[in-house]
Amino acid sequence: MSGWLAVAGLGPGNDALVTPEVQAALAAATDVVGYTPYVARVAPRPGLALHPSDNRVELERATHALTMAAAGQGVVVVSSGDPGVFAMASALFEALEAGPAEWRDLDIRILPGITAMLAAAARLGAPLGHDFCAINLSDNLKPWDVIAHRLRMAARGGFAMAFYNPRSKSRPHQFAEALDILRAECGNDRLISFARNVSKPDERLETVTLGEATPEMADMRTVVIVGNAETRRVGRFVYTPRSAGGAA
Protein backbone atom coordinates (compact mmCIF):
# COMPACT_ATOMS: atom_id res chain seq x y z
CA MET A 1 0.00 0.00 0.00
CA SER A 2 1.21 3.45 -0.85
CA GLY A 3 1.24 6.01 1.93
CA TRP A 4 -0.02 9.57 1.84
CA LEU A 5 -0.16 12.60 4.07
CA ALA A 6 -2.69 15.45 4.19
CA VAL A 7 -2.45 18.53 6.38
CA ALA A 8 -6.09 19.44 6.86
CA GLY A 9 -7.71 22.62 8.13
CA LEU A 10 -10.61 22.01 10.53
CA GLY A 11 -11.72 25.66 10.52
CA PRO A 12 -12.35 27.72 13.64
CA GLY A 13 -14.39 25.16 15.59
CA ASN A 14 -17.88 24.62 14.14
CA ASP A 15 -18.18 21.45 12.04
CA ALA A 16 -20.40 23.31 9.54
CA LEU A 17 -17.19 25.09 8.47
CA VAL A 18 -15.23 21.90 7.64
CA THR A 19 -14.97 21.38 3.87
CA PRO A 20 -16.10 18.11 2.20
CA GLU A 21 -12.48 17.69 1.00
CA VAL A 22 -11.26 17.57 4.61
CA GLN A 23 -14.14 15.28 5.65
CA ALA A 24 -13.18 12.85 2.84
CA ALA A 25 -9.52 12.81 3.89
CA LEU A 26 -10.49 12.04 7.50
CA ALA A 27 -12.78 9.24 6.29
CA ALA A 28 -9.91 7.67 4.30
CA ALA A 29 -7.18 8.05 6.94
CA THR A 30 -5.55 5.28 8.96
CA ASP A 31 -3.90 7.78 11.33
CA VAL A 32 -4.76 11.25 12.60
CA VAL A 33 -2.04 13.38 14.19
CA GLY A 34 -2.36 16.76 15.89
CA TYR A 35 -2.63 18.96 18.93
CA THR A 36 -4.93 17.24 21.44
CA PRO A 37 -8.00 19.55 21.19
CA TYR A 38 -8.00 19.28 17.38
CA VAL A 39 -7.66 15.48 17.37
CA ALA A 40 -10.59 15.41 19.84
CA ARG A 41 -12.78 16.82 17.05
CA VAL A 42 -12.29 13.66 14.95
CA ALA A 43 -14.79 10.85 15.60
CA PRO A 44 -13.12 7.54 16.51
CA ARG A 45 -13.82 4.55 14.23
CA PRO A 46 -12.38 1.06 13.70
CA GLY A 47 -9.19 1.20 11.64
CA LEU A 48 -8.34 4.76 12.65
CA ALA A 49 -5.53 5.47 15.13
CA LEU A 50 -5.62 8.84 16.87
CA HIS A 51 -2.28 10.39 17.88
CA PRO A 52 -2.87 13.50 20.03
CA SER A 53 0.14 15.54 21.13
CA ASP A 54 0.93 18.69 23.10
CA ASN A 55 1.20 22.23 21.87
CA ARG A 56 4.68 23.48 20.79
CA VAL A 57 5.85 20.10 19.46
CA GLU A 58 5.01 20.92 15.85
CA LEU A 59 8.25 19.60 14.34
CA GLU A 60 8.13 16.28 16.23
CA ARG A 61 4.49 15.85 15.21
CA ALA A 62 5.28 16.58 11.56
CA THR A 63 8.21 14.15 11.59
CA HIS A 64 6.01 11.46 13.13
CA ALA A 65 3.39 12.01 10.43
CA LEU A 66 5.97 11.83 7.62
CA THR A 67 7.47 8.67 9.09
CA MET A 68 4.07 6.96 9.15
CA ALA A 69 3.25 8.07 5.60
CA ALA A 70 6.64 6.76 4.41
CA ALA A 71 5.71 3.43 6.02
CA GLY A 72 2.53 3.21 3.93
CA GLN A 73 -0.07 4.74 6.27
CA GLY A 74 -2.73 7.29 5.25
CA VAL A 75 -2.05 10.17 7.61
CA VAL A 76 -4.03 13.34 8.28
CA VAL A 77 -2.36 16.07 10.31
CA VAL A 78 -5.23 18.12 11.70
CA SER A 79 -4.78 21.85 12.11
CA SER A 80 -7.19 24.49 13.31
CA GLY A 81 -8.30 27.11 10.82
CA ASP A 82 -6.30 26.94 7.60
CA PRO A 83 -3.09 24.89 7.84
CA GLY A 84 -1.18 27.49 5.81
CA VAL A 85 -1.90 30.44 8.14
CA PHE A 86 0.15 30.27 11.37
CA ALA A 87 -0.58 26.55 11.64
CA MET A 88 0.86 23.13 10.74
CA ALA A 89 1.72 23.38 7.01
CA SER A 90 5.00 25.29 7.41
CA ALA A 91 6.09 22.97 10.22
CA LEU A 92 5.42 20.01 7.93
CA PHE A 93 7.69 21.45 5.23
CA GLU A 94 10.39 22.29 7.79
CA ALA A 95 10.35 18.61 8.84
CA LEU A 96 10.33 17.53 5.19
CA GLU A 97 13.40 19.69 4.48
CA ALA A 98 15.25 18.25 7.50
CA GLY A 99 14.29 14.63 6.75
CA PRO A 100 15.50 11.93 4.32
CA ALA A 101 15.45 12.90 0.63
CA GLU A 102 12.99 10.11 -0.26
CA TRP A 103 10.28 11.81 1.83
CA ARG A 104 10.08 14.51 -0.87
CA ASP A 105 8.45 12.02 -3.25
CA LEU A 106 5.61 11.25 -0.83
CA ASP A 107 1.99 12.05 -1.74
CA ILE A 108 1.61 15.22 0.36
CA ARG A 109 -1.36 17.57 0.12
CA ILE A 110 -2.37 20.67 2.04
CA LEU A 111 -6.17 20.93 2.40
CA PRO A 112 -7.31 24.50 3.03
CA GLY A 113 -9.76 25.50 5.76
CA ILE A 114 -11.55 28.56 7.10
CA THR A 115 -8.86 30.51 8.93
CA ALA A 116 -9.76 32.34 12.15
CA MET A 117 -9.41 35.90 10.82
CA LEU A 118 -11.84 35.26 7.96
CA ALA A 119 -14.36 33.52 10.22
CA ALA A 120 -14.07 36.48 12.60
CA ALA A 121 -14.37 39.01 9.78
CA ALA A 122 -17.54 37.27 8.54
CA ARG A 123 -19.14 37.42 11.99
CA LEU A 124 -18.23 41.10 12.37
CA GLY A 125 -19.29 42.14 8.86
CA ALA A 126 -16.47 42.80 6.39
CA PRO A 127 -13.59 44.57 8.19
CA LEU A 128 -11.03 42.92 5.85
CA GLY A 129 -12.88 43.93 2.69
CA HIS A 130 -9.91 45.92 1.40
CA ASP A 131 -6.11 45.36 1.41
CA PHE A 132 -5.01 43.83 4.71
CA CYS A 133 -2.15 42.16 6.60
CA ALA A 134 -2.12 39.06 8.78
CA ILE A 135 0.41 39.22 11.61
CA ASN A 136 1.25 36.67 14.31
CA LEU A 137 1.94 38.68 17.46
CA SER A 138 3.63 35.77 19.24
CA ASP A 139 7.35 36.29 19.70
CA ASN A 140 8.07 32.56 20.11
CA LEU A 141 9.65 32.42 16.66
CA LYS A 142 10.59 36.01 15.88
CA PRO A 143 11.98 39.00 17.80
CA TRP A 144 9.51 41.57 19.11
CA ASP A 145 11.35 44.30 17.15
CA VAL A 146 10.33 42.58 13.91
CA ILE A 147 6.70 42.56 15.04
CA ALA A 148 6.80 46.24 16.05
CA HIS A 149 8.35 47.16 12.69
CA ARG A 150 5.68 45.24 10.81
CA LEU A 151 2.89 46.98 12.71
CA ARG A 152 4.35 50.35 11.67
CA MET A 153 4.78 49.35 8.03
CA ALA A 154 1.24 47.93 7.89
CA ALA A 155 -0.18 51.12 9.42
CA ARG A 156 1.81 53.40 7.09
CA GLY A 157 0.66 51.35 4.11
CA GLY A 158 -2.98 51.96 5.07
CA PHE A 159 -3.67 48.25 5.52
CA ALA A 160 -6.36 46.76 7.72
CA MET A 161 -4.75 44.17 10.01
CA ALA A 162 -5.59 40.85 11.60
CA PHE A 163 -3.59 39.60 14.58
CA TYR A 164 -3.20 35.98 15.63
CA ASN A 165 -1.99 35.01 19.12
CA PRO A 166 -2.27 38.59 20.34
CA ARG A 167 -1.59 38.01 24.02
CA SER A 168 -0.37 35.28 26.34
CA LYS A 169 0.39 35.03 30.04
CA SER A 170 4.11 34.77 29.33
CA ARG A 171 4.24 38.16 27.57
CA PRO A 172 1.40 40.31 28.91
CA HIS A 173 3.08 43.66 28.15
CA GLN A 174 3.61 43.18 24.43
CA PHE A 175 0.01 43.56 23.33
CA ALA A 176 -0.15 46.80 25.34
CA GLU A 177 2.90 47.96 23.37
CA ALA A 178 1.22 46.92 20.11
CA LEU A 179 -1.80 49.04 21.01
CA ASP A 180 0.49 51.99 21.79
CA ILE A 181 2.17 51.66 18.38
CA LEU A 182 -1.21 51.48 16.64
CA ARG A 183 -2.57 54.54 18.49
CA ALA A 184 0.56 56.51 17.55
CA GLU A 185 0.30 55.46 13.88
CA CYS A 186 -3.47 55.36 13.31
CA GLY A 187 -4.96 57.70 15.93
CA ASN A 188 -7.47 57.02 18.69
CA ASP A 189 -10.57 56.85 16.48
CA ARG A 190 -9.58 53.80 14.44
CA LEU A 191 -11.89 50.80 14.98
CA ILE A 192 -10.53 47.60 16.53
CA SER A 193 -12.49 44.37 16.94
CA PHE A 194 -11.90 41.48 19.33
CA ALA A 195 -13.36 38.14 18.27
CA ARG A 196 -13.01 35.30 20.79
CA ASN A 197 -13.87 31.63 20.13
CA VAL A 198 -15.47 32.43 16.80
CA SER A 199 -18.12 29.94 15.63
CA LYS A 200 -18.17 28.20 19.04
CA PRO A 201 -21.04 28.35 21.55
CA ASP A 202 -19.20 30.90 23.73
CA GLU A 203 -18.26 33.22 20.86
CA ARG A 204 -17.78 36.85 21.91
CA LEU A 205 -17.47 39.86 19.59
CA GLU A 206 -16.55 43.37 20.67
CA THR A 207 -15.68 46.46 18.61
CA VAL A 208 -14.27 49.65 20.13
CA THR A 209 -11.95 52.47 19.08
CA LEU A 210 -8.19 52.24 19.59
CA GLY A 211 -8.62 54.94 22.24
CA GLU A 212 -10.99 52.66 24.16
CA ALA A 213 -9.06 49.41 23.63
CA THR A 214 -7.32 47.77 26.60
CA PRO A 215 -4.90 44.83 26.56
CA GLU A 216 -7.31 42.71 28.64
CA MET A 217 -9.78 42.60 25.74
CA ALA A 218 -7.57 39.95 24.06
CA ASP A 219 -6.19 36.55 25.00
CA MET A 220 -4.75 33.66 22.96
CA ARG A 221 -8.22 32.59 21.80
CA THR A 222 -8.94 36.03 20.38
CA VAL A 223 -8.41 37.23 16.84
CA VAL A 224 -7.95 41.00 16.73
CA ILE A 225 -8.86 43.00 13.64
CA VAL A 226 -7.87 46.64 13.17
CA GLY A 227 -9.62 48.56 10.42
CA ASN A 228 -8.09 50.97 7.94
CA ALA A 229 -8.89 54.69 7.92
CA GLU A 230 -12.18 54.06 6.08
CA THR A 231 -13.49 51.23 8.27
CA ARG A 232 -16.88 52.10 9.77
CA ARG A 233 -19.98 50.75 11.45
CA VAL A 234 -23.35 50.20 9.78
CA GLY A 235 -26.01 48.93 12.18
CA ARG A 236 -24.45 46.09 14.21
CA PHE A 237 -21.76 45.46 11.57
CA VAL A 238 -18.21 46.69 10.94
CA TYR A 239 -16.99 46.93 7.37
CA THR A 240 -14.25 48.37 5.18
CA PRO A 241 -15.39 49.86 1.86
CA ARG A 242 -13.93 48.59 -1.39
CA SER A 243 -12.58 51.96 -2.48
CA ALA A 244 -9.63 53.91 -1.08
CA GLY A 245 -8.82 57.52 -1.69
CA GLY A 246 -5.52 57.92 0.07
CA ALA A 247 -2.63 55.81 1.24
CA ALA A 248 -3.28 55.72 4.97
Next chain:
Amino acid sequence: MSGWLAVAGLGPGNDALVTPEVQAALAAATDVVGYTPYVARVAPRPGLALHPSDNRVELERATHALTMAAAGQGVVVVSSGDPGVFAMASALFEALEAGPAEWRDLDIRILPGITAMLAAAARLGAPLGHDFCAINLSDNLKPWDVIAHRLRMAARGGFAMAFYNPRSKSRPHQFAEALDILRAECGNDRLISFARNVSKPDERLETVTLGEATPEMADMRTVVIVGNAETRRVGRFVYTPRSAGGAA
Protein backbone atom coordinates in the same frame (compact mmCIF):
# COMPACT_ATOMS: atom_id res chain seq x y z
CA MET B 1 -42.63 35.02 6.54
CA SER B 2 -39.51 36.73 7.76
CA GLY B 3 -36.81 37.43 5.19
CA TRP B 4 -33.08 36.82 5.48
CA LEU B 5 -29.92 37.40 3.49
CA ALA B 6 -26.67 35.43 3.44
CA VAL B 7 -23.55 36.38 1.50
CA ALA B 8 -21.95 33.01 0.86
CA GLY B 9 -18.44 32.09 -0.26
CA LEU B 10 -18.36 29.33 -2.89
CA GLY B 11 -14.59 28.89 -2.66
CA PRO B 12 -12.24 28.89 -5.66
CA GLY B 13 -14.24 26.57 -7.94
CA ASN B 14 -14.23 22.96 -6.74
CA ASP B 15 -17.42 21.94 -4.92
CA ALA B 16 -15.35 19.90 -2.43
CA LEU B 17 -14.26 23.27 -1.02
CA VAL B 18 -17.80 24.55 -0.31
CA THR B 19 -18.61 24.43 3.42
CA PRO B 20 -21.71 22.60 4.75
CA GLU B 21 -22.87 25.98 6.14
CA VAL B 22 -22.98 27.44 2.62
CA GLN B 23 -24.64 24.30 1.23
CA ALA B 24 -27.36 24.57 3.88
CA ALA B 25 -28.01 28.24 3.07
CA LEU B 26 -28.35 27.43 -0.63
CA ALA B 27 -30.76 24.58 0.20
CA ALA B 28 -32.95 26.95 2.24
CA ALA B 29 -32.92 29.92 -0.17
CA THR B 30 -35.81 31.18 -2.29
CA ASP B 31 -33.51 33.42 -4.35
CA VAL B 32 -29.87 33.30 -5.41
CA VAL B 33 -28.17 36.47 -6.65
CA GLY B 34 -24.68 36.87 -8.10
CA TYR B 35 -22.28 37.24 -10.97
CA THR B 36 -23.40 34.89 -13.75
CA PRO B 37 -20.57 32.27 -13.51
CA TYR B 38 -21.08 31.92 -9.76
CA VAL B 39 -24.88 31.58 -10.01
CA ALA B 40 -24.23 28.89 -12.65
CA ARG B 41 -22.62 26.77 -9.91
CA VAL B 42 -25.96 26.54 -8.04
CA ALA B 43 -28.20 23.61 -9.06
CA PRO B 44 -31.71 24.73 -10.13
CA ARG B 45 -34.65 23.33 -8.14
CA PRO B 46 -38.37 24.08 -7.80
CA GLY B 47 -38.97 27.07 -5.54
CA LEU B 48 -35.56 28.62 -6.20
CA ALA B 49 -35.23 31.69 -8.42
CA LEU B 50 -31.79 32.35 -9.90
CA HIS B 51 -30.83 35.99 -10.58
CA PRO B 52 -27.53 36.12 -12.50
CA SER B 53 -26.00 39.52 -13.24
CA ASP B 54 -22.94 41.03 -14.90
CA ASN B 55 -19.60 41.83 -13.37
CA ARG B 56 -19.08 45.35 -11.98
CA VAL B 57 -22.70 45.81 -10.85
CA GLU B 58 -21.97 44.85 -7.24
CA LEU B 59 -23.96 47.68 -5.65
CA GLU B 60 -27.07 47.12 -7.80
CA ARG B 61 -26.88 43.39 -7.04
CA ALA B 62 -26.55 44.02 -3.31
CA THR B 63 -29.48 46.47 -3.34
CA HIS B 64 -31.60 43.94 -5.22
CA ALA B 65 -30.75 41.25 -2.67
CA LEU B 66 -31.58 43.54 0.29
CA THR B 67 -34.87 44.57 -1.33
CA MET B 68 -35.92 40.93 -1.74
CA ALA B 69 -34.91 40.03 1.84
CA ALA B 70 -36.90 43.04 3.13
CA ALA B 71 -39.88 41.67 1.21
CA GLY B 72 -39.64 38.35 3.07
CA GLN B 73 -37.53 36.25 0.69
CA GLY B 74 -34.62 34.01 1.73
CA VAL B 75 -31.75 35.39 -0.33
CA VAL B 76 -28.23 34.06 -0.89
CA VAL B 77 -25.72 36.34 -2.59
CA VAL B 78 -23.10 34.00 -4.01
CA SER B 79 -19.49 35.14 -4.10
CA SER B 80 -16.38 33.34 -5.25
CA GLY B 81 -13.76 32.53 -2.64
CA ASP B 82 -14.52 34.21 0.68
CA PRO B 83 -17.10 37.02 0.49
CA GLY B 84 -15.03 39.19 2.83
CA VAL B 85 -11.86 39.20 0.71
CA PHE B 86 -12.19 41.42 -2.39
CA ALA B 87 -15.69 40.07 -2.99
CA MET B 88 -19.37 40.80 -2.28
CA ALA B 89 -19.53 41.39 1.51
CA SER B 90 -18.21 44.98 1.47
CA ALA B 91 -20.52 45.87 -1.45
CA LEU B 92 -23.45 44.50 0.58
CA PHE B 93 -22.63 46.76 3.52
CA GLU B 94 -22.14 49.76 1.21
CA ALA B 95 -25.66 49.15 -0.11
CA LEU B 96 -26.96 48.65 3.43
CA GLU B 97 -25.46 51.99 4.50
CA ALA B 98 -27.01 53.77 1.50
CA GLY B 99 -30.44 52.14 1.91
CA PRO B 100 -33.46 52.65 4.20
CA ALA B 101 -32.75 52.49 7.94
CA GLU B 102 -35.09 49.50 8.45
CA TRP B 103 -32.79 47.31 6.33
CA ARG B 104 -30.27 47.40 9.21
CA ASP B 105 -32.57 45.16 11.27
CA LEU B 106 -32.66 42.43 8.63
CA ASP B 107 -31.26 38.95 9.36
CA ILE B 108 -27.94 39.31 7.50
CA ARG B 109 -25.10 36.81 7.73
CA ILE B 110 -21.74 36.52 5.98
CA LEU B 111 -20.77 32.86 5.39
CA PRO B 112 -17.01 32.44 4.97
CA GLY B 113 -15.41 30.42 2.19
CA ILE B 114 -11.98 29.33 0.98
CA THR B 115 -10.44 32.45 -0.54
CA ALA B 116 -8.28 32.15 -3.65
CA MET B 117 -4.95 33.03 -2.02
CA LEU B 118 -5.31 30.31 0.62
CA ALA B 119 -6.41 27.70 -1.94
CA ALA B 120 -3.40 28.70 -4.07
CA ALA B 121 -1.05 28.64 -1.08
CA ALA B 122 -2.24 25.13 -0.17
CA ARG B 123 -1.57 23.86 -3.70
CA LEU B 124 1.89 25.44 -3.73
CA GLY B 125 2.88 24.31 -0.22
CA ALA B 126 2.84 27.01 2.46
CA PRO B 127 4.17 30.28 0.99
CA LEU B 128 1.93 32.33 3.35
CA GLY B 129 3.06 30.43 6.46
CA HIS B 130 4.38 33.60 8.08
CA ASP B 131 3.13 37.22 8.27
CA PHE B 132 1.63 38.30 4.95
CA CYS B 133 -0.41 40.96 3.13
CA ALA B 134 -3.32 40.58 0.72
CA ILE B 135 -3.45 43.32 -1.93
CA ASN B 136 -5.94 43.89 -4.74
CA LEU B 137 -3.88 45.18 -7.69
CA SER B 138 -6.93 46.43 -9.57
CA ASP B 139 -7.08 50.22 -9.77
CA ASN B 140 -10.84 50.29 -10.41
CA LEU B 141 -11.49 51.54 -6.89
CA LYS B 142 -8.20 53.06 -5.78
CA PRO B 143 -5.40 55.10 -7.36
CA TRP B 144 -2.33 53.24 -8.63
CA ASP B 145 -0.12 55.38 -6.35
CA VAL B 146 -1.82 53.82 -3.32
CA ILE B 147 -1.10 50.35 -4.68
CA ALA B 148 2.55 51.17 -5.38
CA HIS B 149 2.95 52.62 -1.87
CA ARG B 150 1.43 49.49 -0.32
CA LEU B 151 3.78 47.23 -2.27
CA ARG B 152 6.75 49.16 -0.88
CA MET B 153 5.45 49.13 2.71
CA ALA B 154 4.72 45.39 2.51
CA ALA B 155 8.20 44.71 1.13
CA ARG B 156 9.91 46.87 3.77
CA GLY B 157 7.92 45.14 6.49
CA GLY B 158 9.26 41.76 5.35
CA PHE B 159 5.79 40.45 4.57
CA ALA B 160 4.95 37.73 2.09
CA MET B 161 2.26 39.02 -0.29
CA ALA B 162 -0.74 37.72 -2.18
CA PHE B 163 -2.15 39.69 -5.11
CA TYR B 164 -5.71 39.50 -6.41
CA ASN B 165 -6.65 40.78 -9.88
CA PRO B 166 -2.99 41.24 -10.84
CA ARG B 167 -3.46 42.09 -14.51
CA SER B 168 -6.22 42.96 -16.94
CA LYS B 169 -6.37 43.95 -20.60
CA SER B 170 -7.36 47.49 -19.65
CA ARG B 171 -4.16 48.10 -17.65
CA PRO B 172 -1.43 45.79 -18.99
CA HIS B 173 1.48 48.00 -17.87
CA GLN B 174 0.67 48.14 -14.18
CA PHE B 175 1.63 44.61 -13.28
CA ALA B 176 4.98 45.18 -15.04
CA GLU B 177 5.44 48.22 -12.80
CA ALA B 178 4.50 46.14 -9.73
CA LEU B 179 7.21 43.63 -10.66
CA ASP B 180 9.73 46.47 -11.05
CA ILE B 181 8.87 47.80 -7.58
CA LEU B 182 9.20 44.32 -6.08
CA ARG B 183 12.57 43.68 -7.76
CA ALA B 184 13.86 47.02 -6.48
CA GLU B 185 12.66 46.29 -2.93
CA CYS B 186 13.22 42.54 -2.61
CA GLY B 187 15.98 41.69 -5.13
CA ASN B 188 15.93 39.32 -8.08
CA ASP B 189 16.18 36.08 -6.10
CA ARG B 190 12.86 36.35 -4.23
CA LEU B 191 10.39 33.58 -5.17
CA ILE B 192 7.11 34.47 -6.88
CA SER B 193 4.32 32.00 -7.66
CA PHE B 194 1.53 32.24 -10.23
CA ALA B 195 -1.54 30.11 -9.53
CA ARG B 196 -4.23 30.15 -12.23
CA ASN B 197 -7.70 28.60 -11.91
CA VAL B 198 -6.84 26.92 -8.63
CA SER B 199 -8.88 23.78 -7.84
CA LYS B 200 -10.35 23.68 -11.36
CA PRO B 201 -9.50 21.08 -14.03
CA ASP B 202 -7.21 23.51 -15.89
CA GLU B 203 -5.30 24.63 -12.78
CA ARG B 204 -1.77 25.86 -13.52
CA LEU B 205 0.98 26.51 -10.97
CA GLU B 206 4.33 28.15 -11.70
CA THR B 207 7.07 29.38 -9.36
CA VAL B 208 10.04 31.45 -10.53
CA THR B 209 12.31 34.15 -9.12
CA LEU B 210 11.43 37.84 -9.41
CA GLY B 211 14.32 38.10 -11.86
CA GLU B 212 12.65 35.52 -14.10
CA ALA B 213 9.07 36.78 -13.71
CA THR B 214 7.33 38.41 -16.66
CA PRO B 215 3.98 40.25 -16.70
CA GLU B 216 2.51 37.69 -19.10
CA MET B 217 2.67 35.02 -16.37
CA ALA B 218 -0.46 36.58 -14.78
CA ASP B 219 -3.99 37.38 -15.87
CA MET B 220 -7.21 38.13 -13.98
CA ARG B 221 -7.69 34.45 -13.14
CA THR B 222 -4.29 34.26 -11.50
CA VAL B 223 -3.43 34.71 -7.85
CA VAL B 224 0.16 35.84 -7.43
CA ILE B 225 2.11 35.05 -4.25
CA VAL B 226 5.46 36.64 -3.44
CA GLY B 227 7.48 35.06 -0.66
CA ASN B 228 9.42 36.80 2.08
CA ALA B 229 13.22 36.68 2.35
CA GLU B 230 13.09 33.18 3.91
CA THR B 231 10.68 31.58 1.43
CA ARG B 232 12.26 28.53 -0.21
CA ARG B 233 11.61 25.37 -2.18
CA VAL B 234 11.59 21.84 -0.79
CA GLY B 235 10.97 19.21 -3.43
CA ARG B 236 8.04 20.38 -5.57
CA PHE B 237 6.76 22.69 -2.82
CA VAL B 238 7.28 26.34 -1.88
CA TYR B 239 7.07 27.31 1.77
CA THR B 240 7.83 30.08 4.25
CA PRO B 241 9.29 28.99 7.59
CA ARG B 242 7.57 29.93 10.82
CA SER B 243 10.57 31.76 12.24
CA ALA B 244 12.01 35.11 11.19
CA GLY B 245 15.37 36.56 12.13
CA GLY B 246 15.24 40.02 10.61
CA ALA B 247 12.68 42.52 9.45
CA ALA B 248 13.01 42.08 5.68
